[in-house]
Amino acid sequence: MSEERKLVIPGDLLGKGRAGHGTYEEDDNVFSRFVGLAEEKNGMYFVIPLSGIYDPKRGDGIIGKIQDVIFSKWIVEINSPYDAVLPLSEATEEFIDLTKTDLTKYFSYEDLIFAEVSSVTSNKNVQLSMKSRRCRKLKGGRLISVTPAKVPRIIGKGGSMVEMIKDLTGTQIVVGQNGLVWIRGDNYSIAAEAVTEIEKKSHLSGLTDQIRAMIEEKISKKGEHSGV
Amino acid sequence: MNIVEFKRIDGRKHDEFRPIEARVGVLQKADGSAYFRLGNTVAIAGVYGPRKVHPRHEEQLDRAILRTRYNMAPFATTERGRPGYSRRSIEISMVTRQAINPVIFLEEFPKTAIDVHIEVLQADASTRCVGINAACLALADAGIPMRDLVASCSAGKVNGNIILDIAGKEDTEGEVDLPVAYYPKKKHVTLLQMDGIVTREEAKEIVKLAVGGTKKIYEAQKSALRKKYEIEGEKNDIY
Numbered sequence: 001m002s003e004e005r006k007l008v009i010p011g012d013l014l015g016k017g018r019a020g021h022g023t024y025e026e027d028d029n030v031f032s033r034f035v036g037l038a039e040e041k042n043g044m045y046f047v048i049p050l051s052g053i054y055d056p057k058r059g060d061g062i063i064g065k066i067q068d069v070i071f072s073k074w075i076v077e078i079n080s081p082y083d084a085v086l087p088l089s090e091a092t093e094e095f096i097d098l099t100k101t102d103l104t105k106y107f108s109y110e111d112l113i114f115a116e117v118s119s120v121t122s123n124k125n126v127q128l129s130m131k132s133r134r135c136r137k138l139k140g141g142r143l144i145s146v147t148p149a150k151v152p153r154i155i156g157k158g159g160s161m162v163e164m165i166k167d168l169t170g171t172q173i174v175v176g177q178n179g180l181v182w183i184r185g186d187n188y189s190i191a192a193e194a195v196t197e198i199e200k201k202s203h204l205s206g207l208t209d210q211i212r213a214m215i216e217e218k219i220s221k222k223g224e225h226s227g228v
Numbered sequence: 229m230n231i232v233e234f235k236r237i238d239g240r241k242h243d244e245f246r247p248i249e250a251r252v253g254v255l256q257k258a259d260g261s262a263y264f265r266l267g268n269t270v271a272i273a274g275v276y277g278p279r280k281v282h283p284r285h286e287e288q289l290d291r292a293i294l295r296t297r298y299n300m301a302p303f304a305t306t307e308r309g310r311p312g313y314s315r316r317s318i319e320i321s322m323v324t325r326q327a328i329n330p331v332i333f334l335e336e337f338p339k340t341a342i343d344v345h346i347e348v349l350q351a352d353a354s355t356r357c358v359g360i361n362a363a364c365l366a367l368a369d370a371g372i373p374m375r376d377l378v379a380s381c382s383a384g385k386v387n388g389n390i391i392l393d394i395a396g397k398e399d400t401e402g403e404v405d406l407p408v409a410y411y412p413k414k415k416h417v418t419l420l421q422m423d424g425i426v427t428r429e430e431a432k433e434i435v436k437l438a439v440g441g442t443k444k445i446y447e448a449q450k451s452a453l454r455k456k457y458e459i460e461g462e463k464n465d466i467y
Contacts, residue, residue, distance in 0.1 A: 008369050009453045011329075011376035011413055031332065031413070033373040035457055051260065052371025052459055053278055055337075081278045081340040111298065122339045123289060149371070226330075 005048075014038055014045040021125055022047030054080040054148040054178040056126045060117045061134060063143070066107045074107055074148040076115070079145060079178045084126035090118060090126060091130045092122030112138040112182060114174055130158045138174060141184030143190050146199045148179035153202040154195055161208055165194050190218045232390055236398065238267075243262055243392045243437060245381070245444060248369055250452035252369045253422070261368025261390055262452070264362035268352035270307055273362035275370040278340035286341070287307070290437075291334040294323040296344045304351040320356045326362050327380065327409040327419035333373040342372060353399035354382045357407050357445075360419065365449055377453075378445035380409035385426055385437035390433050392441045406431075408438040 007013065012032045019025040022034050023045045032038060034049035054063070056078065064084060074086040088096060092106060107113060114136055118129035129135070148155065155162050155175055166173050171185030174194075183191045193211035194211050199205055240246070246267025256263035258274035265271075267291065267448030281287040298320040300366045302309045324346065332342070344367065346359040357380035384394045386402035394405050404426050426434065 007454060007457055009377075009450060010374035022373075026375075031375070034371060034377070035368050035453055049371050051369065053259070081280050081337065171366075 005039055007036075008032040008038045008047060009035050012038075015040070016041040017045055018226050020044045020046040021139065024050055025099050028044065033116060048149070050149055051147060052149060054078070056080055056082060056084065056117050056120050056178070057126070058117055059119055059172070060177040061132075062115060062117060062128075062178040063138065063174060063180040063182055064113050064115055065176075066109055066111045066113065069103050069107070069109065072103075076113065078126070078128075079148075079176075079180050080126075082124045082126050084102075084115075084116060084128045086113075086130065086228050087126040093131075102171075107137065112141075112143065114138055114176065126166075138182050138184075140186055141172070141182050142192070144181050144183070144227065146181060146195065147192070148177065149178055151179060153207075154181065154198050156208065161198065161211070164208060164212060168212065168219065169181045169194070176226060187219065190215060190222070193218070234387075236386075237396065240391075240393075240400060241279050242389060243359040243441070245393045246395055247439065248445065248448045249279060250365060250436045250448050252365050252452050252456040253460060258370070260366045260368070260372070260463040262365030264360045264365065266354060266358050266359050266393065267357045268350055269348075269361045270353055271346055271355065271358040273347075273359065273366040273398070274345045275342065275363070275366040277342040277370070279343070281339065281341040286396050289440040290338050292325065292332075292337040292340045292342050292345070294325055294329055294332060294334060294342050296328070296363070298346045298347065300348040300349070300351060300355065300357065304348050304355075305313070306405060309372055313348055313393050320359070323361060323419055323421065324356060328363055328367070328378055330411055330414075330416065330418055331364070331375045331378055333375070334366065336373050340387045341368075342370075343381075346431040353395050353405070354393065354407060356419075356444075357381050357387040357409070359424070360409050360447060361445055368453055376411055376413040377449050378411050378444060379449060380407065380419060381438055381439065381441045382436045383425070385430060385434060390430065390439050392436060404434065406434050408442065410434065410439055410446075412442070 010117045012129045019030045023030050030045045036047040036049040039046045064078045067077045068075035072088045076084045078084045115128040116132050119127045169187035169189045169191045174182040230461045236324040249265040254263045260413040274290045302311045333364045344363050359382040382394050383392045385404040405426035
């Protein structure tokens with residue numbers, strides 16, 4: 001468990017020091033920008049917001065939907081006010097002759113991909129990359145969306161929460177930093193319920209055990225019905 | 229001003245507010261929302277965004293645009309109001325935007341729009357103030373980066389007495405109504421309008437009373453925001 005984190009609202013005084021993410025400095029004092037949880041590390045103040053849209057950052061693993069295919073790139077919707085661009089060179093290693101190839105062969109409209117944000121410029125031009133090993137096309141399955149601020153809770157410490165849901169329900173789950181969760185498998189609805197439950201109760205401690213109990217109950221009920 | 233004992237129509241003291249009620253997160257579909265009540269004046273605000281700008285030509289490359297819409301429900305007043313926008317609602321939408329604008333970090337989200345919708349459900353004077361109060365809470369609830377909250381209330385002159393938080397007949401039959409919005413951290417007045425005629429000294433007195441009054445509104449806003457998230461997070465430990 002982490003050290004104490006204080007609930008702050010916009011304009012709350014955090015102290016004297018340096019202003020980190022989610023804060024601003026005025027007359028040597030650091031104030032909060034968000035409704036969030038405040039933290040201090042070596043004289044630097046941070047506020048983790050509790051709500052808000054997804055603001056893309058370099059290195060984030062996100063789930064996107066192909067919105068458009070242009071000559072040598074894809075435009076990807078990433079659950080944010082900004083659309084991302086996936087250039088051909090970042091999408092595949094192989095040589096592609098653009099005069100002969102239809103790019104929809106790789107990714108077509110409405111396809112889902114898991115990609116990494118490779119760069120974000122100051123005026124929010126977002127570029128994606130598929131070069132990392134964890135990046136892939138997501139075939140089938142269903143998508144649900146949650147508040148981006150609550151993604152860390154769904155993943156859990158070192159992925160413990162999402163691994164548990166996967167194990168118990170036998171589904172495949174991919175969680176994007178942008179608040180989209182992709183689930184595929186027979187127990188889709190149970191897994192989806194578990195994810196929304198985590199989002200609702202994200203503030204409670206001991207949530208992993210609660211969710212485990214919930215899933216186990218749901219699965220045994222389902223078994224009874226199909227068994228009869 | 230010499231303070232003489234006098235009774236207001238609803239029995240309040242000269243510097244007393246009507247009951248204040250503030251709630252955050254009242255709408256399901258909005259990114260942020262809030263309810264604010266001052267006596268019989270009730271407003272709900274919903275915030276959407278930052279989101280893509282439509283129509284595209286309104287987009288600003290270096291910052292978000294803030295769009296506000298103040299609307300009064302037809303059933304908000306004793307006489308049915310004509311639905312839709314009016315000269316009055318367009319003006320109030322604009323002054324609301326200007327009142328809130330200084331506290332938002334608009335440059336944080338270039339090429340986007342932040343939409344604020346304010347619906348007045350019940351009108352009993354000071355609707356623009358209640359609207360601004362609700363809007364600020366909704367913006368904070370939506371996770372939009374802000375420097376501070378803007379608090380707003382009105383003061384005025386009725387029967388020669390200078391009073392805080394004009395309500396009901398005091399508004400329609402009083403001499404002066406002066407709404408104020410205040411940005412406490414910087415001590416800036418971001419909204420100041422006035423109906424009626426007063427002397428310079430009286431005007432100063434009224435402004436002073438109204439600005440002093442915003443302190444109480446500010447406290448109510450802050451505790452409403454805390455309350456939503458404290459109940460939600462008894463322990464506040466994200467793993």
